Amino acid sequence: MIAVVYGSSTDNTKGAASLIADMLRAKTTVPVDLIDVATVKRDLRPLLRYWVWIIGCPTWNIGELQDDWYDAFPLLDQLDLQGTIVALFGFGDQQGYPDTFQDALGILGRKVRERGAMIIGRWPIDGYDFFHSLGVEDGMFFGLALDYENEDEKTIARLQAWVDQLLSELAAHPEGIVRRDVSGTHLIHP
Numbered sequence: 140m141i142a143v144v145y146g147s148s149t150d151n152t153k154g155a156a157s158l159i160a161d162m163l164r165a166k167t168t169v170p171v172d173l174i175d176v177a178t179v180k181r182d183l184r185p186l187l188r189y190w191v192w193i194i195g196c197p198t199w200n201i202g203e204l205q206d207d208w209y210d211a212f213p214l215l216d217q218l219d220l221q222g223t224i225v226a227l228f229g230f231g232d233q234q235g236y237p238d239t240f241q242d243a244l245g246i247l248g249r250k251v252r253e254r255g256a257m258i259i260g261r262w263p264i265d266g267y268d269f270f271h272s273l274g275v276e277d278g279m280f281f282g283l284a285l286d287y288e289n290e291d292e293k294t295i296a297r298l299q300a301w302v303d304q305l306l307s308e309l310a311a312h313p314e315g316i317v318r319r320d321v322s323g324t325h326l327i328h329p
């Protein structure tokens with residue numbers, strides 16, 4: 140099972156999360172649940188039943204997590220994410236906040252990796268224009284970087300390409316699928 144877990148203050152991330160869930164449902168037989176992190180931010184343990192987490196978090200308040208993810212963040216330290224596959228996406232404003240563009244991707248990405256998760260869905264920085272980001276490591280974003288303020292016309296194409304990338308990366312990790320779902324390796328149909 141896949142969880143698309145998002146936090147969103149002005150609904151940009153919420154809309155993208157919904158599109159990602161729809162795209163995954165159209166392309167796989169895996170059940171996909173759409174979860175607002177505000178509904179689980181006092182106890183993240185219900186998320187452990189999902190073998191893939193697709194985390195959506197915009198950067199807010201100059202280099203901070205969105206409010207609900209900010210509240211949930213300390214609880215990640217209580218979770219063992221060995222065997223969990225995590226993909227991240229975020230919204231940011233590269234012209235308005237060029238020194239903290241997409242920092243949330245890196246804050247959450249480093250934390251889930253520290254807890255044992257495997258990260259998929261890294262995204263190239265080519266074509267973006269910013270000075271600094273905690274969301275970048277080894278020349279790649281930790282996940283999909285979206286920008287409503289400056290490049291909203293690119294959002295749909297980026298989402299489609301990223302979802303296809305996720306499905307092919309997931310297909311390359313059948314051991315994760317087998318371990319987490321008795322239905323076996325035929326669940327993913329990229």
Ligand SMILES: Cc1cc2nc3c(=O)[nH]c(=O)nc-3n(C[C@H](O)[C@H](O)[C@H](O)COP(=O)(O)O)c2cc1C
Pocket residue numbers: 146147148149150151152153197198199200201202203205230231232233236239240241242287288
């Ligand atoms: C007060 C404020 C602070 C922000 N800080 C950042 C930031 O540090 N880095 C960034 O990339 N975007 C920043 N943004 C842009 C938001 O990430 C962007 O508006 C995003 O689309 C909001 O997503 P949401 O609608 O899902 O809450 C900021 C926006 C506001 C209004």
